[in-house]
Amino acid sequence: MALTTQSRPRSRRPKNEPLPAQAVPSVFSRSRLREELTRQRALLLADWNLSFTPQADRAHLADPADQASRDLEHDLFVQLRTRVLAKLKRIERALLLLRTKHYGYCRRCHKAIPDERLAVQPDARFCVPCLKWIESRALRN
Ligand SMILES: [Zn+2]
Structure with a gap:
């Protein structure tokens, strides 16, 4: 019986194995990634333009509960803005790096980040194992 194993190149490689040159995104996937980042x-x-409504009426409210609610809203807005800015920064950096x-390449272990990960998150700076390591350290600190 003929074997019809069309063995596709496996994305997961054993640890410490040197990466083949084609591991980095091809020219085709680079242009796709650039489009996605853009x-x-x-x-x-x-x-950003929609959410950046000037905080009119920032005057103190008489009711402390209203004031607390307003402050919370403002804090959330600032948090969101910080996250959007950080994401934009990562995208800009990825576009430059492209x-x-x-x-x-992972900024920690310098191995190629798998194409599947870059397809999902083209601005990824770390491979998944390194990201998990970083996050576990952040949780401990
Ligand atoms: Zn890594």
């Missing part, structure tokens, strides 16, 4: 940036900027040969 799209995400446009969306964030559009959201022009170099450094794009797609």
Whole structure:
């Protein structure tokens, strides 16, 4: 019986194995990733313009509960703005890196970040194991 194993290249490689040259995103996927990053940036900027309504009426309210609620709203707005700015910064950095040969490598272990991860998150700076390591350390601190 003929074997019809069309063995596709496996994305998970054994640890410490040197990565083949084609592990970095191909020219085709680079242009797709650039398009995706540009799209995400446009969306964030559009959201940003919508959410950036000047905080009119920031005067103190007589009712402390109202004031607390207003302060909480403002804090959430600031948090959201900080997150959007951080995301925009990551996207800008990824777009710059895409022009170099450094794009797609983990900043911690310097191994290639799998294409599947970059397809989901083109601005990823770390591979999943390193991200988990960083997050577990952040939780402990
Ligand atoms: Zn890594």
